[in-house]
Amino acid sequence: VLSPSRHRWCVTTDAVVEGVHFRRQDGRLEDVGHKALAVNLSDLAAMGARPRWFVCAVAAPALARAEVSALGRGMAALARRYRVDLVGGNVVRARELSLTVTAGGELAGRAVLLRSGAQRGDLLYVSGTLGGARLGLLSLAGALERRSLRAERRQRRPEPRVRLGLLARAHASAAIDLSDGLLRDLGHLLAASRLGAELEADRIPVDPEVMRALGGRRALRAALLGGEDYELLLAVPAARAAAFERASSRSNERVTCIGRLNPGRGVRIRDAKGRALRAPSGGFDHFARRLRG
Amino acid sequence: VLSPSRHRWCVTTDAVVEGVHFRRQDGRLEDVGHKALAVNLSDLAAMGARPRWFVCAVAAPALARAEVSALGRGMAALARRYRVDLVGGNVVRARELSLTVTAGGELAGRAVLLRSGAQRGDLLYVSGTLGGARLGLLSLAGALERRSLRAERRQRRPEPRVRLGLLARAHASAAIDLSDGLLRDLGHLLAASRLGAELEADRIPVDPEVMRALGGRRALRAALLGGEDYELLLAVPAARAAAFERASSRSNERVTCIGRLNPGRGVRIRDAKGRALRAPSGGFDHFARRLRG
Numbered sequence: 386v387l388s389p390s391r392h393r394w395c396v397t398t399d400a401v402v403e404g405v406h407f408r409r410q411d412g413r414l415e416d417v418g419h420k421a422l423a424v425n426l427s428d429l430a431a432m433g434a435r436p437r438w439f440v441c442a443v444a445a446p447a448l449a450r451a452e453v454s455a456l457g458r459g460m461a462a463l464a465r466r467y468r469v470d471l472v473g474g475n476v477v478r479a480r481e482l483s484l485t486v487t488a489g490g491e492l493a494g495r496a497v498l499l500r501s502g503a504q505r506g507d508l509l510y511v512s513g514t515l516g517g518a519r520l521g522l523l524s525l526a527g528a529l530e531r532r533s534l535r536a537e538r539r540q541r542r543p544e545p546r547v548r549l550g551l552l553a554r555a556h557a558s559a560a561i562d563l564s565d566g567l568l569r570d571l572g573h574l575l576a577a578s579r580l581g582a583e584l585e586a587d588r589i590p591v592d593p594e595v596m597r598a599l600g601g602r603r604a605l606r607a608a609l610l611g612g613e614d615y616e617l618l619l620a621v622p623a624a625r626a627a628a629f630e631r632a633s634s635r636s637n638e639r640v641t642c643i644g645r646l647n648p649g650r651g652v653r654i655r656d657a658k659g660r661a662l663r664a665p666s667g668g669f670d671h672f673a674r675r676l677r678g
Numbered sequence: 679v680l681s682p683s684r685h686r687w688c689v690t691t692d693a694v695v696e697g698v699h700f701r702r703q704d705g706r707l708e709d710v711g712h713k714a715l716a717v718n719l720s721d722l723a724a725m726g727a728r729p730r731w732f733v734c735a736v737a738a739p740a741l742a743r744a745e746v747s748a749l750g751r752g753m754a755a756l757a758r759r760y761r762v763d764l765v766g767g768n769v770v771r772a773r774e775l776s777l778t779v780t781a782g783g784e785l786a787g788r789a790v791l792l793r794s795g796a797q798r799g800d801l802l803y804v805s806g807t808l809g810g811a812r813l814g815l816l817s818l819a820g821a822l823e824r825r826s827l828r829a830e831r832r833q834r835r836p837e838p839r840v841r842l843g844l845l846a847r848a849h850a851s852a853a854i855d856l857s858d859g860l861l862r863d864l865g866h867l868l869a870a871s872r873l874g875a876e877l878e879a880d881r882i883p884v885d886p887e888v889m890r891a892l893g894g895r896r897a898l899r900a901a902l903l904g905g906e907d908y909e910l911l912l913a914v915p916a917a918r919a920a921a922f923e924r925a926s927s928r929s930n931e932r933v934t935c936i937g938r939l940n941p942g943r944g945v946r947i948r949d950a951k952g953r954a955l956r957a958p959s960g961g962f963d964h965f966a967r968r969l970r971g
Contacts, residue, residue, distance in 0.1 A: 396680065396766055442778045487735075
């Protein structure tokens with residue numbers, strides 16, 4: 386039973402599934418619990434909501450008591466940190482392990498961040514650094530010469546940008562969290578706001594370790610296309626940009642301006658000299674295919 | 679984004695999983711969609727809450743567009759009937775199909791029904807009839823001489839007792855919905871309220887078709903132990919019983935008094951002549967095992 390609220394609410398739901406979002410052999414069930422909650426808090430952060438409660442439905446083959454505790458510990462540590470209460474749950478039998486979390490957040494004041502609020506001319510900001518989760522996945526798959534425990538941790542224990550989301554409400558016109566990868570999630574935001582975008586390649590905050598491990602070109606790809614970084618992508622009106630940067634800096638939240646929204650279609654990426662890296666003639670999906678290929 | 683509310687809220691989550699709650703070959707995905715929402719509305723009904731919104735997370739192998747629509751149609755029809763809004767969702771890949779629904783309900787006024795509120799001397803009421811879902815399961819499994827489409831429908835498309843839950847708030851001291859079976863769910867209520875109970879076997883509203891198909895003794899077992907009827911079990915103070923019965927009757931909600939709570943431990947069941955049908959010496963679980971055996 387939740388108390389009445391004079392604020393509006395957001396509710397979000399997201400699942401992590403064995404074989405899709407994690408492999409049992411990669412590790413600790415604490416991490417699975419953490420991630421199941423973190424991806425939902427990240428969604429709430431992207432709406433500028435303060436997380437308040439969550440429920441968790443576990444589908445699992447027979448789990449040992451110790452395994453259930455491990456899932457719970459991972460969730461509880463993160464929940465405590467953001468003062469979000471577990472208010473219900475459910476366990477059912479299933480062949481594969483999955484956790485479906487639904488989380489609710491409070492929207493104090495009038496502002497809410499949606500994907501659809503962006504305006505032409507808005508500056509595009511991204512939080513933190515990109516590509517780390519992708520490097521982690523490569524590392525977990527044994528595809529790197531040298532394993533990167535830091536990147537693996539990044540992949541398995543994403544940090545939701547809750548504080549940044551809350552402070553961004555006063556400045557940003559739209560936001561989305563990066564679960565599918567920068568280009569794909571930018572595509573969602575552009576579709577919802579009916580806009581195009583121009584990105585500056587050399588401004589994209591590629592994780593330095595990704596740069597070292599993969600080299601410039603592959604690192605940029607990892608930053609543009611690799612998913613699961615759970616950073617925030619924000620559209621900020623130019624007139625609010627300075628105030629937004631100051632507020633972020635005061636809260637030790639790293640944000641980087643990577644481009645600008647325009648009234649066109651699709652995404653253009655320019656290098657330091659202003660040359661188009663690619664002309665995404667077929668729109669985002671086509672572009673992504675070519676970058677991947 | 680949900681509006682502010684001056685009322686308290688309940689949130690509940692429950693999943694239906696292929697191979698556990700339904701078999702793909704048994705039928706229509708509409709029914710799966712219906713059931714996924716219905717079991718959650720039933721949970722809210724047992725708390726006396728008015729359902730307002732739900733989110734649905736689908737985990738599925740590649741689904742055809744038509745299959746997704748079918749799931750949606752089953753959910754939408756029920757959602758419209760109870761005026762509950764789908765406010766979010768998520769789809770992930772998985773080896774088996776499962777739907778996890780989280781639903782929120784509003785608690786107008788001060789009352790809320792919990793499992794833990796029952797008092798010694800309260801009368802036990804159950805809604806509708808029992809055993810039908812179990813008969814449906816037998817029918818679907820081909821275990822009956824003659825298939826019962828009505829019982830199959832009962833198993834696949836349970837009707838949440840939302841109206842009864844709402845009206846019961848003014849009268850009942852505790853409630854639970856019957857998902858695991860009368861004796862097991864009564865056990866949950868007794869454990870939460872630290873009480874025992876005495877049931878009168880001949881008052882238990884066994885579904886007449888179950889009686890005909892299985893005969894007296896097996897039918898009583900189906901009513902006591904068969905799950906998924908999604909009726910409500912309510913504890914009502916004796917002083918409120920007449921008013922509760924009148925209110926239920928006015929709303930065309932069938933309720934039957936089946937026994938009474940006492941300060942003891944466990945459940946005793948008596949026949950029409952007052953003889954103990956079983957002496958559940960080892961408590962509920964032991965008793966259930968013996969009834970099953």
